[in-house]
Amino acid sequence: MKKSCFLLLFLCLHCVSYVDAQIVYHDADSFPLYGKATQATTERYVRLPDSLQSVCREPLWYLSRNSAGMSVRFRSNSTQIALKWESLNNFHMDHMADVGVRGLDLYCWDEYAACWQFINSARPQLKKTESIVVGCMAPQMREYMVNLSLYDGVSSLAIGVDSLSVIEQPQLDLPRREKTVVMYGTSILQGGCASRPGMAHTNILSRRLNRECINLGFSGNAFLDYEVAEVMAAVDAGAYVLDFVPNVTVEQMEERMETFYRIIRDKHPDTPIIFVEDPIFTSTHYDTKGAESLSKLNTTLRRKFKELKKTEKHIYYVSSKDFIGKDREGTVDAIHFTDLGMMRYADVMYPVLKRVID
Numbered sequence: 081m082k083k084s085c086f087l088l089l090f091l092c093l094h095c096v097s098y099v100d101a102q103i104v105y106h107d108a109d110s111f112p113l114y115g116k117a118t119q120a121t122t123e124r125y126v127r128l129p130d131s132l133q134s135v136c137r138e139p140l141w142y143l144s145r146n147s148a149g150m151s152v153r154f155r156s157n158s159t160q161i162a163l164k165w166e167s168l169n170n171f172h173m174d175h176m177a178d179v180g181v182r183g184l185d186l187y188c189w190d191e192y193a194a195c196w197q198f199i200n201s202a203r204p205q206l207k208k209t210e211s212i213v214v215g216c217m218a219p220q221m222r223e224y225m226v227n228l229s230l231y232d233g234v235s236s237l238a239i240g241v242d243s244l245s246v247i248e249q250p251q252l253d254l255p256r257r258e259k260t261v262v263m264y265g266t267s268i269l270q271g272g273c274a275s276r277p278g279m280a281h282t283n284i285l286s287r288r289l290n291r292e293c294i295n296l297g298f299s300g301n302a303f304l305d306y307e308v309a310e311v312m313a314a315v316d317a318g319a320y321v322l323d324f325v326p327n328v329t330v331e332q333m334e335e336r337m338e339t340f341y342r343i344i345r346d347k348h349p350d351t352p353i354i355f356v357e358d359p360i361f362t363s364t365h366y367d368t369k370g371a372e373s374l375s376k377l378n379t380t381l382r383r384k385f386k387e388l389k390k391t392e393k394h395i396y397y398v399s400s401k402d403f404i405g406k407d408r409e410g411t412v413d414a415i416h417f418t419d420l421g422m423m424r425y426a427d428v429m430y431p432v433l434k435r436v437i438d
Contacts, residue, residue, distance in 0.1 A: 101244045123235075128308075132144075146230070148229075148270045148297060160212055162241075163210075165184065166209075167208075181232055185226070187287070188222050188224055256290055256291050260294060262294045263293060265296070267416060270295065270297030273418065279422050281417070306339065313348065318351070319353070325378065352437070353396070355395065357382075357399055358374055360401060400428075403417075
């Protein structure tokens with residue numbers, strides 16, 4: 081009991097001694113950025129290279145300005161961490177929390193548990209936001225990771241720490257950059273409708289695998305665009321995940337899937353490539369037309385995968401039957417995942433990815 085009282089007093093005294101310490105902001109451009117497929121961009125927090133602006137479809141280019149899957153790493157002994165950022169569009173959606181759409185969240189490396197632990201989210205205000213994410217901490221050096229917005233862009237980002245503290249480059253090489261996982265897909269993969277950035281399944285998988293994951297999810301626009309395959313192929317990855325089925329038609333799969341695959345495979349003959357089925361959306365248990373459409377899509381994917389499998393090695397197929405769960409409680413709107421759905425997706429994909437990249 082005395083020990084507990086002493087610890088509480090110690091922490092309170094630290095809070096008092098640091099209360100006069102002003103927050104000093106440091107440009108996040110000075111710290112490592114994870115989850116980006118290319119450096120050939122004028123702006124930092126974007127996902128496709130500048131060279132594609134005049135090449136790719138306009139909606140795809142617009143979505144590539146979203147910062148989904150990116151994170152910034154640093155270390156500090158500050159007693160408080162603040163974030164100051166400007167959103168690109170001040171974007172809102174009616175079925176997804178603003179914290180997920182255009183907010184940030186903060187994780188800390190727990191050396192005893194050997195994993196990343198969530199601290200708090202930074203809730204967006206208007207186009208510009210300044211937020212103290214955590215305060216009154218003991219002044220010890222910790223490793224941090226800031227996850228960026230899923231459905232909006234980030235024009236600028238600064239990290240605030242005590243004027244009496246230090247902020248440095250991360251000491252731990254985590255998540256590991258070798259054998260990066262590159263994931264391509266739809267709005268679900270982009271992060272819809274996670275409550276906050278860290279709950280997008282690409283970020284969950286990155287933490288579980290302790291590997292960099294690159295999120296190339298494009299809401300409503302995973303149409304097997306060949307220029308995206310070229311961007312993916314430029315990454316020396318440990319695995320590629322192709323999760324495009326919810327957006328394509330049977331005809332698009334027939335016409336484009338093999339060429340999209342070949343663009344990646346020709347540059348990486350031995351790298352695992354994983355094909356993922358369309359989730360069995362909850363409404364399709366009742367909507368017969370929707371069920372028929374979904375069945376045709378997954379049947380086409382299976383058939384084309386089997387055709388490839390006759391001559392191709394290092395390709396894998398993931399059934400979606402457990403993505404949403406038997407209780408069917410994994411979505412917001414019968415399509416886009418809640419945090420529960422995101423966790424269930426990660427539960428299915430984790431052992432597959434773990435096996436192929438280790």
